[in-house]
Amino acid sequence: LAKTTQPISMDSYEGQEVNITCSHNNIATNDYITWYQQFPSQGPRFIIQGYKTKVTNEVASLFIPADRKSSTLSLPRVSLSDTAVYYCLVGRITGTASKLTFGTGTRLQVTL
Amino acid sequence: EPEVTQTPSHQVTQMGQEVILRCVPISNHLYFYWYRQILGQKVEFLVSFYNNEISEKSEIFDDQFSVERPDGSNFTLKIRSTKLEDSAMYFCASSEALGGSGGLNNEPFFGPGTRLTVL
Numbered sequence: 001l002a003k004t005t006q007p008i009s010m011d012s013y014e015g016q017e018v019n020i021t022c023s024h025n026n027i028a029t030n031d032y033i034t035w036y037q038q039f040p041s042q043g044p045r046f047i048i049q050g051y052k053t054k055v056t057n058e059v060a061s062l063f064i065p066a067d068r069k070s071s072t073l074s075l076p077r078v079s080l081s082d083t084a085v086y087y088c089l090v091g092r093i094t095g096t097a098s099k100l101t102f103g104t105g106t107r108l109q110v111t112l
Numbered sequence: 113e114p115e116v117t118q119t120p121s122h123q124v125t126q127m128g129q130e131v132i133l134r135c136v137p138i139s140n141h142l143y144f145y146w147y148r149q150i151l152g153q154k155v156e157f158l159v160s161f162y163n164n165e166i167s168e169k170s171e172i173f174d175d176q177f178s179v180e181r182p183d184g185s186n187f188t189l190k191i192r193s194t195k196l197e198d199s200a201m202y203f204c205a206s207s208e209a210l211g212g213s214g215g216l217n218n219e220p221f222f223g224p225g226t227r228l229t230v231l
Contacts, residue, residue: 041225041227042225043116043203043205044155044203045222046220046221065196084142091219099157099160100147102155102156103153103154104153
């Protein structure tokens with residue numbers, strides 16, 4: 001699976017928009033991009049997923065350029081409760097499994 | 113909102129002992145997974161399970177590990193003879209379908225985890 005690279009950490013103030021960019025240069029044609037959030041001592045929680053262009057849900061937006069070598073997770077107006085680790089993952093369906101390979105993630109710290 | 117549940121939340125065991133970690137996936141989900149996270153490290157894939165058989169496993173998932181769906185609701189991970197390095201948070205996950213097709217339920221939902229401490 002394609003290796004992902006994302007910032008180790010980011011800081012933001014409450015109410016700001018946060019954009020976390022991830023690179024996945026070796027993404028394959030059938031791979032998709034998915035983002036998860038993890039709070040300390042909890043399981044990862046799905047945020048958003050996409051294949052190309054832009055995807056938006058009630059929580060976030062995901063921007064994927066045409067070459068798909070990177071993606072950007074956009075969190076509008078973050079709050080203190082958005083302080084967490086955010087993982088960019090490249091997913092691949094292998095037979096009868098969706099295998100997710102986690103990287104080290106981006107630790108987002110939101111302050112007042 | 114449906115959720116994946118795991119028991120126990122914390123398991124302490126002696127090296128060499130067998131442990132069974134239990135999970136109840138979301139009821140209409142068909143694909144089941146175990147991941148683990150050693151303290152301070154990445155979340156690692158262990159195994160996926162579909163239609164009552166393992167569909168993929170990682171190199172971590174050696175002969176000491178096994179999974180089972182003993183009935184229609186539970187999904188278990190057994191470690192036959194625990195080692196110190198098995199100490200980690202173990203996450204069960206399930207999905208209704210395979211990921212990548214854009215639906216929320218296609219991506220694995222993770223449980224809260226079981227913290228395994230091997231002494």
